[in-house]
Structure formats: C-alpha cells, structure tokens
Amino acid sequence: MLQHLFGFKGGVKPQTNKAPSVQQAIGQAPLPERLYVPLHQSIGGSPNPLVEAGEQVLKGQLIGGADGWMSAAVHAPTSGIVLAIEQHVAAHPSGLPTLTVVIAPDGRDEWIARTPLDYRSLAPERVREALRDAGVVGLGGAVFPSHAKLTAASSVAVEQLVINGAECEPFMTCDDLLMRERAEEIVRGSAIFRELLAARRVLIGIEDNKPEAVAAMQAAVQRLGEDHEVVAVPTRYPAGGAKQLIRVLTGKEVPASKRSTELGVQCFNVATAYTAYRALAYGEPVISRIVTLTGNVLQPRNWEVRLGTPLRNLVALGQPKADTSSYLMGGPMMGFEIPDLAAPVIKATNCVIAGSPTLFPPRPPEMPCIRCGACAEVCPHELQPFELYWFARARNFGKTQEYHLFDCIECGCCSYVCPSHIPLVQYFRFAKSEIWSREREKQAAEAAKARFELRNARAEREQAEKAERLARAATTRSSERKPASVAASPPVAVSEPGVASAVASEPAIAPTPVDADALKKATIVAAMERARAQRAAVQPRNTEQLTPQQQREIAAIEARRANLQAESPPDAVNQPRRAAE
Amino acid sequence: MAFSTPPYVLGPGSVRRVMLQVLIGLLPGIAAYIWLLGASIVLQLLIATVAALAGEALMLWLRGKPQGLFLSDGSAVVTAWLIALAFPPLAPWWLIVGGTLFAIVVAKHLYGGLGQNPFNPAMIAFAVCIVSFPALMSQWPALGLKLTLVEQLKFIAGLIPRIDVMSGATPLDALKTALKLGEGTVDVPTLLATQEVFGNFAGRGWEWVSVGYLVGGLWLWQKKIISWQAPLGFLGSLFLLAAVLWIWSPQQFANPFFHLFSGGSMLGAFFIVTDPVSGSTTSRGKLIFGFAAGVLAYLIRVFGGYPDGIAFAVLLMNLCVPLIDMYTQPPIFGMKNER
Ligand code: SF4
Ligand code: SF4
Numbered sequence: 001m002l003q004h005l006f007g008f009k010g011g012v013k014p015q016t017n018k019a020p021s022v023q024q025a026i027g028q029a030p031l032p033e034r035l036y037v038p039l040h041q042s043i044g045g046s047p048n049p050l051v052e053a054g055e056q057v058l059k060g061q062l063i064g065g066a067d068g069w070m071s072a073a074v075h076a077p078t079s080g081i082v083l084a085i086e087q088h089v090a091a092h093p094s095g096l097p098t099l100t101v102v103i104a105p106d107g108r109d110e111w112i113a114r115t116p117l118d119y120r121s122l123a124p125e126r127v128r129e130a131l132r133d134a135g136v137v138g139l140g141g142a143v144f145p146s147h148a149k150l151t152a153a154s155s156v157a158v159e160q161l162v163i164n165g166a167e168c169e170p171f172m173t174c175d176d177l178l179m180r181e182r183a184e185e186i187v188r189g190s191a192i193f194r195e196l197l198a199a200r201r202v203l204i205g206i207e208d209n210k211p212e213a214v215a216a217m218q219a220a221v222q223r224l225g226e227d228h229e230v231v232a233v234p235t236r237y238p239a240g241g242a243k244q245l246i247r248v249l250t251g252k253e254v255p256a257s258k259r260s261t262e263l264g265v266q267c268f269n270v271a272t273a274y275t276a277y278r279a280l281a282y283g284e285p286v287i288s289r290i291v292t293l294t295g296n297v298l299q300p301r302n303w304e305v306r307l308g309t310p311l312r313n314l315v316a317l318g319q320p321k322a323d324t325s326s327y328l329m330g331g332p333m334m335g336f337e338i339p340d341l342a343a344p345v346i347k348a349t350n351c352v353i354a355g356s357p358t359l360f361p362p363r364p365p366e367m368p369c370i371r372c373g374a375c376a377e378v379c380p381h382e383l384q385p386f387e388l389y390w391f392a393r394a395r396n397f398g399k400t401q402e403y404h405l406f407d408c409i410e411c412g413c414c415s416y417v418c419p420s421h422i423p424l425v426q427y428f429r430f431a432k433s434e435i436w437s438r439e440r441e442k443q444a445a446e447a448a449k450a451r452f453e454l455r456n457a458r459a460e461r462e463q464a465e466k467a468e469r470l471a472r473a474a475t476t477r478s479s480e481r482k483p484a485s486v487a488a489s490p491p492v493a494v495s496e497p498g499v500a501s502a503v504a505s506e507p508a509i510a511p512t513p514v515d516a517d518a519l520k521k522a523t524i525v526a527a528m529e530r531a532r533a534q535r536a537a538v539q540p541r542n543t544e545q546l547t548p549q550q551q552r553e554i555a556a557i558e559a560r561r562a563n564l565q566a567e568s569p570p571d572a573v574n575q576p577r578r579a580a581e
Numbered sequence: 582m583a584f585s586t587p588p589y590v591l592g593p594g595s596v597r598r599v600m601l602q603v604l605i606g607l608l609p610g611i612a613a614y615i616w617l618l619g620a621s622i623v624l625q626l627l628i629a630t631v632a633a634l635a636g637e638a639l640m641l642w643l644r645g646k647p648q649g650l651f652l653s654d655g656s657a658v659v660t661a662w663l664i665a666l667a668f669p670p671l672a673p674w675w676l677i678v679g680g681t682l683f684a685i686v687v688a689k690h691l692y693g694g695l696g697q698n699p700f701n702p703a704m705i706a707f708a709v710c711i712v713s714f715p716a717l718m719s720q721w722p723a724l725g726l727k728l729t730l731v732e733q734l735k736f737i738a739g740l741i742p743r744i745d746v747m748s749g750a751t752p753l754d755a756l757k758t759a760l761k762l763g764e765g766t767v768d769v770p771t772l773l774a775t776q777e778v779f780g781n782f783a784g785r786g787w788e789w790v791s792v793g794y795l796v797g798g799l800w801l802w803q804k805k806i807i808s809w810q811a812p813l814g815f816l817g818s819l820f821l822l823a824a825v826l827w828i829w830s831p832q833q834f835a836n837p838f839f840h841l842f843s844g845g846s847m848l849g850a851f852f853i854v855t856d857p858v859s860g861s862t863t864s865r866g867k868l869i870f871g872f873a874a875g876v877l878a879y880l881i882r883v884f885g886g887y888p889d890g891i892a893f894a895v896l897l898m899n900l901c902v903p904l905i906d907m908y909t910q911p912p913i914f915g916m917k918n919e920r
Contacts, residue, residue, distance in 0.1 A: 332589040364591075368697065371696060376863075382914045384910065423586050
C-alpha cells in the first residue's frame with residue numbers, strides 16, 4: 001500500500017505515556033449505585049426529558065429526545081428506576097450543573113427490545129435519523145452529532161472519508177484498544193459512513209506508535225474484503241486533529257472558514273464508526289464508552305463505562321496513589337481539570353488522568369515574550385501566536401481577528417514550547433470569549449434599539465391615526481348636527497387638533513371634562529398594571545431560560561474546545577467568527 | 582492544582598536555557614580569541630558580565646520586578662558577552678562598563694525590559710561608544726604585538742599609555758586606510774599578500790575567530806535556537822555584493838571571503854541579526870532583515886567612515902522591523918488553497 005503522506009507544519013512531540021494503559025484488555029466497569037445521565041451531552045439542542053421520576057426504565061430506553069436536527073438522543077444506560085430529573089454537576093471545566101436524569105439501577109440490566117436496522121435497504125434519510133435517535137455523536141471528544149455530518153455538500157462530491165484513529169494526545173489509549181479489540185465493527189461502521197456519503201475512498205489514519213492497532217485494522221479490512229486503506233501516519237501531536245489528519249492523508253487544508261465537506265472530505269473518529277455500526281446492526285444506542293483511566297494510579301487501564309457513572313466510581317477502579325492532587329478529563333494538551341468527581345462520565349469523556357505534582361509539575365513563572373518565534377514554529381495552523389498574544393494582552397481584539405484568532409484550534413502546541421512559559425492558549429480563549437460576549441452585547445443593544453424605535457414609531461402612528469379619526473368623526477358629527485343645533489358645537493373645537501380637545505368637543509361620546517381626567521388616570525393605572533403583569537410574567541421565564549442559555553454557552557465552549565480527536569469542525573466554532581466579522 | 586489551564590505538560594524550553602545555549606554557541610569563537618590574543622578577553626567578558634548584572638539588578642529594583650527570576654534568565658549575560666566580543670579586546674575597563682550599562686539601562690530597561698527593546702542593546706552600546714570614543718574603539722592590538730597577560734591587564738586598567746604601542750587597526754580598517762593613503766598606488770592583492778595583518782583568507786588570526794563563531798552559529802541552528810534565514814540573508818548579501826565589486830575591480834576591492842571572515846561578519850550573522858527580540862519574526866522577514874543588514878554593513882565598512890558597519894546596519898534594520906513584519910505575514914493553514 002503506497003499511500004503518499006503530506007506532512008503538516010508545526011506540532012510537538014510531548015512524552016506519550018501511553019504504555020501503562022495498554023497492558024490490559026478493555027475492562028467492564030461495574031454498575032454504580034446511581035447513574036447521573038445528563039440530557040445535554042452533544043453539540044446542539046438540549047434533549048427534553050421523556051421520563052418522569054419514579055418511572056421504571058429499561059437499558060437502552062430513550063430518556064431524552066433529540067431537540068431538533070442538530071442534537072442527539074440520550075438513553076438509559078441500564079434498567080432501573082428514575083429517581084429524579086434534576087440539576088447535577090456536569091463534567092465541564094466550569095462545574096456548572098446541568099439537567100440530569102438520575103437512575104437507580106435494578107441490577108437486572110434488562111434491554112429494551114432491540115431492532116437491528118436493515119440499513120442497506122433504508123433511505124439514507126432514515127439511516128441518519130436512526131443514528132440521531134441512537135445518540136451517535138463524535139466520540140473523539142467533540143461530541144458533534146454524527147448524522148449531521150453524514151450529508152455530502154450538494155456541490156462537491158466526497159472524495160475521501162477519513163477515519164481518525166490517530167489518537168495523538170499523550171496518555172490516551174481508548175481508541176488504540178478499541179481498534180485492537182473491535183476492529184471489524186469499526187471497519188463495518190466506516191463502510192456505512194462511506195455509503196451514506198458516497199465517498200470514493202476510505203482512509204483510516206493511525207499514528208505509527210500503535211503498530212498493533214494498525215495490524216488489527218489491516219487484518220479486519222482484509223477479512224471483510226473492504227478496500228479501505230489503513231495508513232500509519234507519523235507520530236506527532238496534533239496528528240489526530242481532524243484538519244491535521246485530513247492534511248496528512250489527503251493534502252487538503254481545511255481553513256476555519258470552511259467545512260471539510262466543501263473540500264470533498266469528511267472525517268470521523270474510530271469510536272464513532274464503532275457505535276454507529278452497533279446502533280444500526282444491533283439496535284444498541286450509545287449507553288457506554290471506552291475511557292482510559294491512567295496517570296498517577298496503580299492500575300492504569302481502559303474501561304468500558306456506562307454513561308452517567310460518577311467519575312468517583314471510575315477513578316476508584318484505578319486505585320489512585322496517595323499523592324494524587326487532581327484529575328484531568330481529556331489529554332494533558334487539551335483536557336481540563338475536573339472540578340468535582342461527582343460529575344458523571346459522558347459521551348465526551350475519553351480519558352481521565354490522575355495528576356500529581358510530579359506528573360504535572362507547576363508551571364514555572366511567566367516571563368515576557370522574547371519573540372523567539374518558537375510558538376509560530378510549532379503552530380499547526382501556521383499562526384503567529386505571539387502576535388495574537390500581544391494583541392490579546394492589549395485588548396486589541398480587532399487585531400487578534402486580523403491575525404486569525406478564530407483559526408486557532410487551541411491545541412496548546414504554542415504554550416507547550418514557549419520558553420517564557422506564557423499560557424498562550426489561555427490568552428486566546430480569553431480573547432475569543434471577550435469577542436463573543438461583546439458581539440452578544442452589541443446584538444442585544446441593537447435589538448433593544450430596534451425594538452425601542454419600532455415602539456416609538458408605532459406609538460406615534462397610533463396617536464396620529466387616533467387624532468385623525470377623532471378629528472374626522474368630530475367634523476362629520478358637527479356637520480350632521482349643525483342643522484339641529486348650531487350652538488351645541490363651537491367651531492373652535494373642530495379646528496383644534498389635539499386629542500384631548502377633540503374628545504372634549506364630543507359631548508355625545510366623551511364624558512365631561514372631569515370624567516375625561518378620570519378616564520385618563522384609569523387608563524394610566526391600567527397600563528401600569530398591565531406592564532407590571534407583563535414584567536411579572538416575563539421574569540420567571542427569564543430565570544428559567546438561564547439554564548438552557550448556560551447550557552448553550554457550555555455547548556459553544558465545548559465546540560470550541562473540540563478535542564483533537566474532533567472529527568470535523570463543528571459549526572459552532574465558526575459561527576461566532578462569521579457573526580463577529 | 583498548581584495550574585489549571587491546558588496544556589498541563591510543558592516542553593523543556595525556558596528563557597534561561599535559550600540564553601545558555603547562545604552563550605555556549607559563543608564558546609568556540611571565544612576559545613579562538615583566547616588562543617589568538619591572550620586571556621585578556623576573559624577579563625573583558627567578566628567585567629561586562631558584572632556590569633550587566635549590576636545594571637540589570639538596579640533597574641529591576643527600580644521597576645519593582647522580581648530580581649531572582651530575571652537576573653538568572655541569562656539575557657543580560659548574553660548582551661554583556663556580545664559587547665565584550667564586539668569591543669576592542671584591550672579597551673579600557675570603563676569603556677566596556679559604560680557601554681554595557683548603557684545597553685542594559687537605556688536600550689533594554691527604559692524600553693520595558695526583557696523582550697521589549699526595539700534595538701539590539703549590544704549594538705547600541707557599540708554605536709554609542711564608537712561615536713563618542715572613535716579612537717579608543719578603533720584601537721585593536723597590532724599583530725606581532727606579543728603582550729604578556731600583565732601588560733594586557735595594564736592596558737585594560739588604563740595603566741599604560743595606549744597610542745604608542747597599538748597599531749590601531751583591524752584588517753578591515755588596515756585595508757581601507759592603506760587604500761586611502763596609497764591613493765591608487767597600492768592594490769588589494771599586493772596588500773593582502775605583503776602586509777602581516779592579513780592572514781590566509783582574511784585577517785590573520787581573526788579568520789579563526791570567525792570560524793569559531795561560524796561553528797557555534799551552526800550548532801545553534803542545529804539546536805533550533807536560531808533559524809537559517811537571517812544568517813544566510815546576511816552572509817549571502819555580504820558575499821554577493823563583495824563578489825560583484827571584486828569581480829568588477831579586484832585591484833580595489835577585497836575578495837568576498839575576506840569580507841565573510843573579517844571584522845564582525847560571523848559574530849553578526851549568527852549572534853546579532855538573529856536576535857529574536859529586535860529582529861524580524863517572520864521567515865521571509867528574517868531573510869529580508871538579514872539581507873538588507875548585509876548590504877548596509879558592506880556599504881558602511883567599504884565606503885563609510887567606520888571600520889566595520891554591522892552595528893549601524895543592524896540598528897538601521899531594527900527600525901524597519903515593524904514594517905517588514907507587517908508585510909511578510911505568512912499565509913495561515915488553509916489559506917493557500919483558497920483562491
Ligand atoms: S514562544 Fe513564547 S517567547 Fe517565543 S515568541 Fe512565542 S510567545 Fe514569545
Ligand atoms: S493553540 Fe492555537 S495558536 Fe497555539 S499552536 Fe495551537 S492553533 Fe496555533
């Protein structure tokens with residue numbers, strides 16, 4: 001197999017530390033006493049709960065329905081009783097709570113009726129729906145709903161389908177083990193993706209530090225008679241970044257402003273292909289995933305873990321050493337520190353690393369930038385990180401955008417090499433969030449201004465119309481009445497334009513002047529009452545909205561931080577940029 | 582947790598390490614220097630280092646910055662060594678001290694300290710001193726002037742009247758002066774062949790110091806402390822310009838190798854135009870920066886009023902860096918295939 005490889009610029013070679021967790025086969029993590037299944041586990045809309053507290057659920061039962069097209073369903077990981085649907089701490093750097101279904105397993109682990117789909121005979125549309133309803137999302141960590149990526153761009157045919165088995169983050173081995181042990185299912189899943197996209201070629205990219213995985217995948221491809229190409233790619237972080245892998249395998253560079261399908265290529269993680277196949281061929285929704293548990297533990301290993309398992313239960317399996325000071329979720333390059341071990345394993349949890357001061361020593365003090373250019377040298381997106389850093393520091397956000405801030409994938413290569421130990425990525429995230437919030441503020445202000453102007457215009461128009469109407473009415477009446485009683489209608493009143501005087505000039509309809517005042521007062525009181533009622537009605541809704549709003553923000557942050565195993569640029573990453581430009 | 586922002590692992594690099602490697606890169610040149618001119622250079626290095634650290638400490642204290650962190654970063658020592666190596670080896674101690682203090686206090690700290698200086702501090706020191714003390718700055722020990730260490734120390738301490746024993750010229754300067762004085766009666770090939778100051782392929786002795794800097798520079802490049810663009814641009818333009826003029830009139834102009842291995846060419850190419858802080862940061866920018874500095878250095882050294890032109894060339898180019906950087910921003914990932 002002679003596959004020409006195209007390198008990508010930049011990248012670093014941190015110590016991989018992968019050996020400890022590949023010594024044992026994937027283990028089955030025991031069922032915990034309680035499962036905390038967050039409803040919002042993927043990019044896009046937040047699924048609505050479909051169960052109630054006290055309800056009995058079966059393993060694989062739908063408990064959260066996909067909210068719109070860009071969303072994915074959530075299922076019960078085992079059979080048991082729903083104890084509550086409540087806010088529970090999420091596996092997110094902020095530690096903010098999210099709406100969570102709490103399940104007490106009954107121990108029977110009883111499946112719902114599983115119906116394998118004959119996906120070959122189904123319309124592609126149905127297959128995509130099935131994947132959405134099975135909760136299939138990018139398991140590399142980006143959790144982008146897979147079905148949404150399975151539509152080819154209308155103008156460009158899909159040339160290559162890239163299956164990402166590169167797994168370049170240090171410590172992480174969940175994909176490696178999955179490929180070693182379940183290669184056939186991955187290959188079959190890839191074939192389904194290929195069919196849906198009508199892709200010409202399938203390229204499976206695996207970093208060359210995983211020879212066993214390469215061999216297993218090659219064997220599976222041969223056994224199944226597929227013509228997928230298994231390609232060993234050089235080991236260099238972030239070779240597993242979707243864009244870097246696409247570049248290495250196809251030579252195509254996907255800019256931040258484009259989706260890979262526009263260039264005729266799409267990319268999925270191996271674990272995603274695996275779950276897609278299980279979902280279609282066995283009717284098994286995504287209720288568990290492989291998680292690497294490693295670092296400062298006595299038993300580093302990969303575990304198949306039910307979604308919703310509290311991280312505390314998971315880390316206990318590894319027997320953390322006494323000096324463990326923290327836990328990371330994801331790899332050390334792009335992961336985050338887990339704020340609370342009560343947070344559950346979710347679809348994005350690919351790796352949990354126990355940290356110690358020796359393993360992750362404190363960052364040395366930050367020094368000024370010496371413009372050495374090391375950061376630019378390693379930036380896989382060929383940015384000038386130090387320029388971005390200067391501008392971000394100076395809060396010159398316009399300039400940061402000129403220097404392509406939003407093309408930064410936050411891979412951390414620049415921070416890794418900076419001799420001045422400047423936390424560059426942190427500055428970039430700060431600049432991005434600052435730009436987003438300003439954009440939001442601006443939009444809100446503009447909307448408010450538009451509303452205000454609209455209201456003013458309407459009030460004016462209504463007032464003018466009313467005046468006109470009254471004036472017209474007064475004229476007609478006075479002319480009608482003239483023959484009967486000339487004195488009853490003083491001509492002065494007719495010529496006066498004001499509403500009040502027009503009202504006053506109509507003794508037949510309007511009350512006496514005293515009554516008019518009273519009426520006005522009553523109207524004002526009524527209006528105020530209405531406004532109060534409106535405010536009262538609006539306020540609780542606002543507080544209710546706070547959580548979904550926060551959840552959306554979390555989604556945006558997650559999209560942005562899309563792990564390197566990310567399979568394709570989630571749109572959420574690009575949208576704010578377009579909005580900001 | 583000591584730091585809770587990714588990446589949680591860091592590479593081995595640090596400012597101190599970078600500076601240390603630059604100092605190591607200077608060692609082959611210094612070794613040749615000692616072998617050629619005696620140990621007095623070690624004293625000069627020491628004097629400059631002490632002055633630089635003292636100036637640094639003072640300014641850090643005045644600016645309320647952490648002393649230990651910055652004093653140990655090595656950047657002041659690099660500046661000090663470059664000054665000591667660029668100045669005449671027997672220059673009086675106060676000249677080195679004054680130059681170094683000026684570099685650290687004014688050129689570095691008054692512009693904001695480490696990483697903020699728009700001009701190369703060592704070159705500022707050189708420029709200021711050669712403008713203020715042109716005679717002292719042009720007095721290089723004559724060859725064949727075999728001085729004992731004690732005599733060298735006395736020179737540095739200012740205990741010996743200088744003028745009578747110093748020949749006062751580097752090979753570059755000797756060539757220029759001879760050509761000027763000879764007014765057409767002498768030609769370069771004869772000069773190079775007959776005068777003792779000129780060695781095998783450049784100035785006697787100096788050529789080996791230059792080779793030392795070349796070796797150290799190549800090592801720095803191999804260690805990825807410097808990139809090839811600036812040195813290549815610098816040496817390339819110097820070589821090209823010298824070659825063109827030499828081919829045009831070999832009687833009047835020295836050959837290109839003479840220029841590459843004379844004066845501060847190699848020191849400048851690998852240790853001055855590669856200064857990250859005051860140089861250009863983009864790849865194309867570095868090439869332009871080096872190339873233009875080489876052209877300027879040649880013009881000043883051959884046609885200008887100073888024996889060597891590197892300091893002024895570099896300072897002039899430092900001025901242009903913002904402009905160069907602005908116009909040489911490389912395309913980013915994915916921009917190349919956008920039409
Ligand atoms: S690596 Fe650090 S010190 Fe070097 S240019 Fe980049 S930000 Fe500045
Ligand atoms: S974090 Fe951003 S700027 Fe830094 S190397 Fe990665 S892509 Fe480049």
